[in-house]
Amino acid sequence: MDCNECKACIDRWLDACLSGEWTDGPDHHLDRRISDHLSRCPDCKLHLELAERIVGTSIRKESTSPELVRRVSDSVLVRIQEEQRFSQARTHRGSHVQKYLVVAAALVMITLPLLKKGDGGFVQGKDPGTDLAQVILRLDAPQAEQVVVVGDWNDWEVGAQRLAKSENDRTWSIEMELERGKEYRYQFVIDGERWIADPNAYMQVDDGFGGVNSLLEM
Amino acid sequence: MDEKSRYSQSREPMKPGSCDESETVRSILHGDTESFRRIVESYTPPFHGLAKRMLPDRSPENIEDALQEIFLLMFKALPRYDQERPFFTWAYTIALNYLRSRIRKGKRTAKHLASVPYDEDIGVLQGNGHQYQPEDALIASEADRILDQAIRSLKPKYREVFILRQLQDMSVTDTARTLHIPEGTVKTLLFRARQQLRRFLSDRTWISGDWES
Numbered sequence A: 001m002d003c004n005e006c007k008a009c010i011d012r013w014l015d016a017c018l019s020g021e022w023t024d025g026p027d028h029h030l031d032r033r034i035s036d037h038l039s040r041c042p043d044c045k046l047h048l049e050l051a052e053r054i055v056g057t058s059i060r061k062e063s064t065s066p067e068l069v070r071r072v073s074d075s076v077l078v079r080i081q082e083e084q085r086f087s088q089a090r091t092h093r094g095s096h097v098q099k100y101l102v103v104a105a106a107l108v109m110i111t112l113p114l115l116k117k118g119d120g121g122f123v124q125g126k127d128p129g130t131d132l133a134q135v136i137l138r139l140d141a142p143q144a145e146q147v148v149v150v151g152d153w154n155d156w157e158v159g160a161q162r163l164a165k166s167e168n169d170r171t172w173s174i175e176m177e178l179e180r181g182k183e184y185r186y187q188f189v190i191d192g193e194r195w196i197a198d199p200n201a202y203m204q205v206d207d208g209f210g211g212v213n214s215l216l217e218m
Numbered sequence B: 001m002d003e004k005s006r007y008s009q010s011r012e013p014m015k016p017g018s019c020d021e022s023e024t025v026r027s028i029l030h031g032d033t034e035s036f037r038r039i040v041e042s043y044t045p046p047f048h049g050l051a052k053r054m055l056p057d058r059s060p061e062n063i064e065d066a067l068q069e070i071f072l073l074m075f076k077a078l079p080r081y082d083q084e085r086p087f088f089t090w091a092y093t094i095a096l097n098y099l100r101s102r103i104r105k106g107k108r109t110a111k112h113l114a115s116v117p118y119d120e121d122i123g124v125l126q127g128n129g130h131q132y133q134p135e136d137a138l139i140a141s142e143a144d145r146i147l148d149q150a151i152r153s154l155k156p157k158y159r160e161v162f163i164l165r166q167l168q169d170m171s172v173t174d175t176a177r178t179l180h181i182p183e184g185t186v187k188t189l190l191f192r193a194r195q196q197l198r199r200f201l202s203d204r205t206w207i208s209g210d211w212e213s
Helices: A003-018 A032-040 A041-056 A067-116 B003-009 B020-029 B033-054 B062-079 B089-109 B134-152 B156-167 B172-179 B181-203
Strands: A133-140 A147-150 A171-179 A183-190 A194-196 A205-208 A211-215
Touching: A003 A032, A003 A041, A003 B181, A032 A041, A032 A171, A041 B134, A067 B033, A067 B062, B003 B156, B020 B033, B020 B062, B020 B089, B033 B062, B033 B089, B033 B156, B062 B089, B089 B156, B089 B172, B134 B156, B134 B181, B156 B172, B156 B181, B172 B181
Parallel strands: none
Antiparallel strands: A133 A171, A147 A183, A183 A194, A183 A211, A205 A211
């Protein structure tokens, strides 16, 4: 038996499997002449191995080294702990800022009635007791057919959140609620293929690929 | 917690999709960050295979970096995880979404990035107690390389189904849940993926012995 004959036989077995006519491994299907040829020909053995992998009967499985598993888990845990420390430190700083804001707000409340009589023009914000805050993102993209926002809050899933086009046909916007006290990275995707950072974001950070992500700090 | 006790706690590997998972997730959500190590340890092998098959840059550094980012994203997304649904498919969805976005961003910023062969696992094979000869290991690594090339020639939707269903041994139901498509579509896509791989195999010109050098 030559290589062409052997490969043709393997291909017939492969076709039978793909059409559902054969469900076992090739061992029972291949006759002795083929087995003899395979024992001498690494090229045909490779052909058989590929056929088995396409069908899914290969017993070989890839393994991941335990060192890699340990390295990844160590690095992830260290980064989580670092982010938690950073977040706690920021919350601590934030509580100081909050105290100053409360004092400032109290001063305004006390002094406003003294300065101006009549309607106060007070705008009711989001209930400060809630964990969510309202965010509006806007992008000036008159030529765009579609704009979506992808970010940490939607697992960067394209199509999850589309922006709506304004009446002036220039600006796209979306209103969302995000959790307070968190930091989110995001980008806009224009017409499903052009990824851009938000030009109006107050901060841009390296995305690790030579580009930038916009940053939202809630 | 010292180094020894930290590892002894997670010495028993947890199988992705096992019952222990829900308990572990509850612990993490109650503030036991260290329990997340068990999730990372149990999902690193399958996600490693996934990243290796999907990412254009297969250098060990890039794969490892992608794995870290997947798990960080997963940790941050945990409070939004619906505990009524299987954690296993949720975790895979996070990984797939991240890898897709990384591919897109990679295309945008590094279109001409050369693919670096990933060789960490070449020759590291296991198979139901079967002892492989050096030639078998060589054939397996070459088959891996060729199959990888073939898989990369598939359309993304075929590729993802083939990787999950065939290479990651995921059930049709779990593949459907992970990709948010009907089970019938999984079967159709898998059938077409196999047919295309079959054509790849027949179109390939075999020059005996050229891969052995």
